[in-house]
Amino acid sequence: MSTEDSTSRRRGRRPAGQDTRTALLEASLAVFAEHGYERATVRAIAARADVDAAMVNHWFGGKEGLFAQAVLKLPFSPMELAETLRDGPDEEFGERIARTFLTRWDGAGGNVFQALIRSVAGHEEAATVMREFFGKFFAELIGGLGSDRIELRTTLCASQVVGLGMIRYIARFEPLASAEVETLVAAVAPNLQRYLTGEID
Template structure:
């Protein structure tokens, strides 16, 4: 288990440098935690990386993770440089008719993509193709923090398989619309995309699978 609530270190010895302890600059601390988190999550995965190990690699107290990010999940999101709050997305999309959740998921992804004008999300998807570490982090971000929680609310069975199918649809949509810019999908309005792709996502969520 993560040890998010580690106590403060004792007084700093000014004569010899120490690895642990607060840094003089808050931004230095935040940057060090992000750099350490990227390495730990890439090497060990979301489950294997712990708050204590990330803090030790960064040379700060484990309590600084909560101070700067709020917890492990938020640090993971920040380390990917994704301009979204996964918990807020899930909380926004879930309420409503379960049989139209697929439409709300597609609409949500379109809003996020368009709100960022592609931006960091496009960069992230492009990086996934040639970097195994980025691939692993993207996979775990989607399945653990975004799509997994959504699918788990309505799936009657085979949750992991359904989550992977939903991920294939929304990431494929992002790739074609924003990276490849394949027309007419690249310039189609949201309503048309939701009406076309939403039912497919819904089948992956709740429909019978072969």
């Protein structure tokens, strides 16, 4: 079968509508998770979605726009997340962070986290999203606890949460990768709580 015939067959199988857009978003998330931004190609994403590569430009204007739509959109609302984290005693803040982080990323299949982390090194926009999330949103939450040295505490919490995510979703070290959420919450929450409100000197 010629390349033209194959392309026509793919176009005929899936209409150039919302289904195509959704298929490209899902496929790009998988490809970015596997290869990161730099190594992911439009051709590979289109093949995974079983559509013509021209549809990437049609719907998203290219790989950059597709990455922004598929990866940089976090699987939660920051406002809703802030309410969840603030809802409870300050001394249990670390526990809420650990549980919320794990349940949200587990619920998204880990792919959004994988794609974002794998792409940080080669894509400045991904790195900016990470810095802004922890540097602004997370720091504001910590500031509400009345703690000092907010910037240091923010980055310490980030190291715990991002490191946990890398081991669970990317490196997949066992038994952590398949451990129950509550097992991990019990293990890491005390560290997070000390970073939030304890002595760090």
